Amino acid sequence: MFNAEPVVSLQNAFIYQNDRIVLNDVNFTINKGEFVFLIGRTGSGKSSLLKTLYADLWLQQGSAKVAGYQIEKIKLSDRPFLRRKIGVVFQDFQLFMDRNVNENLMWVLEATGWTDRAKMKARIAEVLMQVGLASAKDKMPHQLSGGEQQRVVISRALLNEPQILFADEPTGNLDPEVSAQILQLFKDINKAGTAILMATHDFDMIRQFPARILKCDNGYVKSDDL
Numbered sequence: 557m558f559n560a561e562p563v564v565s566l567q568n569a570f571i572y573q574n575d576r577i578v579l580n581d582v583n584f585t586i587n588k589g590e591f592v593f594l595i596g597r598t599g600s601g602k603s604s605l606l607k608t609l610y611a612d613l614w615l616q617q618g619s620a621k622v623a624g625y626q627i628e629k630i631k632l633s634d635r636p637f638l639r640r641k642i643g644v645v646f647q648d649f650q651l652f653m654d655r656n657v658n659e660n661l662m663w664v665l666e667a668t669g670w671t672d673r674a675k676m677k678a679r680i681a682e683v684l685m686q687v688g689l690a691s692a693k694d695k696m697p698h699q700l701s702g703g704e705q706q707r708v709v710i711s712r713a714l715l716n717e718p719q720i721l722f723a724d725e726p727t728g729n730l731d732p733e734v735s736a737q738i739l740q741l742f743k744d745i746n747k748a749g750t751a752i753l754m755a756t757h758d759f760d761m762i763r764q765f766p767a768r769i770l771k772c773d774n775g776y777v778k779s780d781d782l
């Protein structure tokens with residue numbers, strides 16, 4: 557059945573770091589399949605907002621719903637279930653450097669409840685194909701370039717077919733040419749139906765791919781669709 561519920565919606569949400577308000581009265585929605593950039597100066601609250609949405613930072617005031625989970629009420633025991641419906645990609649790749657690509661991906665599948673080895677193997681082959689690294693399964697992270705490592709991280713985020721990817725400066729450590737390739741990959745993933753909320757400082761990237769923009773500015777989130 558067609559489900560028109562947004563994948564992310566915030567109502568009167570206040571984003572805190574400890575007892576300090578970083579963003580006031582945040583209200584926006586992201587629909588299934590949307591691509592949204594999150595911009596704003598250093599320290600304006602982009603990472604804090606993303607962390608709140610993937611339930612790493614407690615939402616103390618207001619409400620937010622992400623992939624069907626009410627974030628202000630989410631129990632610690634429900635967090636793994638939320639994390640199966642979303643994918644998270646950071647600037648620093650956060651791969652296990654002492655495990656090969658296959659082992660890095662297998663670890664996530666095991667941690668999220670997969671048990672059928674044949675299905676696990678097939679899913680890993682699928683996501684690696686999707687990010688253009690079909691033959692990298694047995695490589696160690698240090699044998700891959702920065703861009704390739706980020707592709708592995710993106711493939712890891714795709715394993716459980718998330719409704720949305722939260723990406724925090726995913727190209728921050730990459731040179732412009734590689735950044736453009738990674739952006740293209742995010743665009744392809746988005747075309748296939750996954751919503752994306754991407755924090756970035758990279759205005760070239762936004763020029764190359766005009767999309768909806770949310771801006772953290774002076775303690776508020778402004779939306780260019782308002």
Ligand SMILES: Nc1ncnc2c1ncn2[C@@H]1O[C@H](COP(=O)(O)OP(=O)(O)OP(=O)(O)O)[C@@H](O)[C@H]1O
Pocket residue numbers: 573574578596597598599600601602603604605772
């Ligand atoms: N773990 C933390 N504990 C306390 N304060 C924090 C913490 N992380 C961030 N802050 C503060 O919260 C505010 C927002 O930071 P945040 O990292 O969300 O901004 P940002 O827009 O993502 O910045 P950048 O573009 O540099 O990553 C800043 O004033 C920052 O100093």
